[in-house]
Amino acid sequence: MKVLLIFPPQNLKARYSHNIGNVGGFLPPLGLCYMAAVLEKAKHEVRIMDCPVNDYRINHIMDEINSFKPEVVGLAAITSLAKVTKGICTEIKKQSPNITIMIGGPHATIMPKEVAKEMEVDIVLVDEADNKIVEILEDLPKYKKEKIVECEKVKDLNVLPYPARHLLDMKKYTSLPNAYKTTPYVTHMVTSRGCPYTCTFCFDALGKFRQRSVENVIGEIKLMQKEYGVKEIAFWDDILTLNKDWTHKLCDALEKEKIVWSCYTRLNLVDLPLLKHMKKAGCWNIFYGIESGDDELLKNIRKMMTVDQMKQSIRWTQEAGIEIRGSFMIGLPGETPEKAQKTIDLAIELEPDYAQFSITTPYPGTQLWDSYEKWGTLDKSFEDYHGWSPVFVPHGYKDRKELMAMHKKAFRQFYMRPKYMIKRLSKIKSWNDIKRNMQGAKVVLGMLKKEKSSGF
Incomplete structure (x- = not known):
């Protein structure tokens, strides 16, 4: 057929x-x-x-x-x-x-x-x-x-065939500038599905976690190296390091492949020995969901971490020599402009290599969607449900315009600092680094421009 x-x-x-x-x-x-x-x-x-x-x-x-x-x-x-x-x-x-x-x-x-x-x-x-x-x-x-x-969730991910990447033109796929180090070629893969945590903004909250074997993962990497000349892997799992023993085994295997890689995980799922092992195995960048600089807001979204706990894991990551992409959210339930400023201040204090400031979006199927009336107003036209337009406005903001202004302020205050610019320039070691930083600057400047309609 x-x-x-x-x-x-x-x-x-x-x-x-x-x-x-x-x-x-x-x-x-x-x-x-x-x-x-x-x-x-x-x-x-x-x-x-x-x-x-x-x-x-x-x-x-x-x-x-x-x-x-x-x-x-x-x-x-x-x-x-x-x-x-x-x-x-x-x-x-x-x-x-x-x-x-x-x-x-x-x-x-x-x-x-x-x-x-x-x-x-x-x-x-x-x-x-x-x-x-x-x-x-x-x-x-x-x-x-x-x-x-x-349909039922796949219980054993090892039984699935490797993704049919041969049906795509793999040369066309490139991450945003802060998410890759080596070109060509970088590609994405997943080692697991599901997440056992309960963040209220996440569709996959309390999803049953399943993980592939290290052998199965390495088999896919070897295939991509052979077929596409892949030199870098971006692990797209929500939480790569949930099982630390498994992650150590993965690092042992990745060391032999001599490939660079990045991943996503939670700050409460790392420690210094693991991070040092990850660095040795080729990990250069970790994406952490930090979300807020206010403990009350973290409780509102059931993050199950405090600001102080997150600070410690950030210090460990920096000590291990791994770059950090920190994700922060503007417009969380219970937020006011003053609380949002605490988030911006935390981003500046932590000094991640890159900071992403997204706008809270209560997707259907999430706890936040079900309870949004308690926290604010919601526009249910789905075209702007991508995390970059204020469809949800917390009660602590006067209107959508004030929330959008705070979002732009976050980008401006974090990126338009001489200290940050000098830090980025000091890390340039190659033409590829120059290219990535120039493209990254385009992204930031684009975010600071007047908001565009997302209509197709």
């Missing part, structure tokens, strides 16, 4: 609500790549259309459908692209009514009934469909009748 998998159109300007130029930020759609690998293993003919990286629009999608003539089209649905996805479904059914349309991904999992009702779709996939998709294709009439198909 011919299957076309699509990640809907989205450009960087829409994604970040600002014009940041052509500086990267495109990641391979690993969810679709896993799905494609499962389907190919079952002898289906599969193509992937990653519209954002190729700057494709609906007309490109229809051209591909007319050329490839798939029997099934699968769409990845994320909340900010719900309107775009709906338009794609309508156009496909208008021109090719016999095609079976399936939708999966976070938005379909969170709001399956709404998706089934509002979009011209035949099947809505809820949760992880890797182990269910082949069965669905074998009996489409049955599952089209059900329409909403509940």
Whole structure:
């Protein structure tokens, strides 16, 4: 059976609500790549259309459908692209009514009934469909009748084939400037799924954590080195270091591969010996969710850490010689401009190598979405649900404009300091470093410009 998998159109300007130029930020759609690998293993003919990286629009999608003539089209649905996805479904059914349309991904999992009702779709996939998709294709009439198909989480991630990256042009994928060190080539992978923590802004809160074996992970890395000449890995797990024994074993294996890498994790899941081992194994950068400089706000979002605890882990990371990307949130529940200033002050005090200031967005399916009325007002039009526009305004702010001004102030106060600029210049060792810093400056300047509409 011919299957076309699509990640809907989205450009960087829409994604970040600002014009940041052509500086990267495109990641391979690993969810679709896993799905494609499962389907190919079952002898289906599969193509992937990653519209954002190729700057494709609906007309490109229809051209591909007319050329490839798939029997099934699968769409990845994320909340900010719900309107775009709906338009794609309508156009496909208008021109090719016999095609079976399936939708999966976070938005379909969170709001399956709404998706089934509002979009011209035949099947809505809820949760992880890797182990269910082949069965669905074998009996489409049955599952089209059900329409909403509940899938189970994959218990053993080692049984999944490696993502079908060969269906993408891997040379087109580059992270944002602060998230890679070596080009070409850097790519992304995941070693786990799920997160056992309860942050109120996170869709995956209390999701069952599952982790691949170190051997399985290294096998994928070796394949990417052989097939694509990959020199750097960005581990895209929410919390790479949840199991410290596993992480030490991974570091032992990565040392032999002589590859540089970065990761995401929580500040309460590291210690100095682990960080030193990670550095020795090639880790150059860690992304930490710090979120706020106010302990009360951290309690409001169930971060389960204090500011002092986070400071200690930051010091350990700096002592180990690993760069830090710190993520901070503006507009948290219970926040006022004064409390937001404490967050900015903490960012300056901690001196991460890069600071990301996002705007709190209560996504459907999160605890914050369910309780937003207690904390503020919410615009439920999903186009701006990407973390860079104030759809949620806490009661402590006068209006959306004041919140947006605080967001810009955070970028300005952190990045426009002589001390920070001198620090960045002192770390330039190569032409690649010059290029990354110039691109990074474009991002910051783009964030400081007048807010742009994210309409597609």
